[in-house]
Amino acid sequence: MGKKVAVLAVNPVNGAGLFQYLEAFYENGIQYKTYAVSETSEIKTNSGISIKLDDVITNLKGHEDEYDALVFGCGDAIPKYNENAEKQFNQDMLAVIKAFADKDKIMIGHCAAAMFFDNLGIVDGRKVALHPYAKTAVKGCIGTDEKTVVDGNFYTAQTENTIPELIPEILKALK
């Protein structure tokens, strides 16, 4: 049986990033379920389109073993993250990311993904690709200027625009 991916999307999410992963999974027969980092499963893209995901992040807690990989779908929610850091859905997001990493799942993400991985102390010593703004914020991992980096079970892309180069690596890992 093929591997299964939990795809997290913040609210609002960058639709170009999110759907590059989803369409690639769909076209390659990789199972996935989408989780909104929000109180409801209906969220928006940065570009203002309402999208209805499969479930909310809270319902992923405790179900990490059902998946082989996690995708962090970044978006315009992140520059405002600090205003909402205490919200339950963001706390649940951190708990879920940590649980996936502790179970050595495949960890995938672009833009600020590596910053969250770093804050959680799950990517220490590894190289990552990440948004130039986030590069100054990481401490335990090695922030690079690469478009994409694969280091161990961590698959990171600098921004949504560099995801195309990461997709073949992700597909290799998930097949």
Next chain:
Amino acid sequence: MGKKVAVLAVNPVNGAGLFQYLEAFYENGIQYKTYAVSETSEIKTNSGISIKLDDVITNLKGHEDEYDALVFGCGDAIPKYNENAEKQFNQDMLAVIKAFADKDKIMIGHCAAAMFFDNLGIVDGRKVALHPYAKTAVKGCIGTDEKTVVDGNFYTAQTENTIPELIPEILKALK
């Protein structure tokens, strides 16, 4: 005042293609309105996510003058197009594309977009980028193996994966 774009999305639509345009427009302050080629404004991506667009294609008919450009958002609806060619929303789509072209608007699309442009006789003699499967189907235009082609007011990309190379050209035209 900046230019305004009507974005058509077939049902189902390739989300990676659609949102590469939308997020680029959003980030560059270009106005856009999204139209579902469907009876309702809620459609699905190839990858199975419900998305709610601004309006339906029928309501764009007769309003072409309000826009400077048209995007054709391709998707898995197209391989099944012939089964649904007689449906009103598909007839309306063709009428709208023709009207935009007749008014010399900027015409943008990937994958099968150039095939529809060709069938409507609006791109005769021009070079286009298009899906390899569609290349054999075009008659009046010059189907190429290029990743992207700009010829006059026609901006075409081979598939959703080559849209990143077309975006800078589109933005130049729309600013």
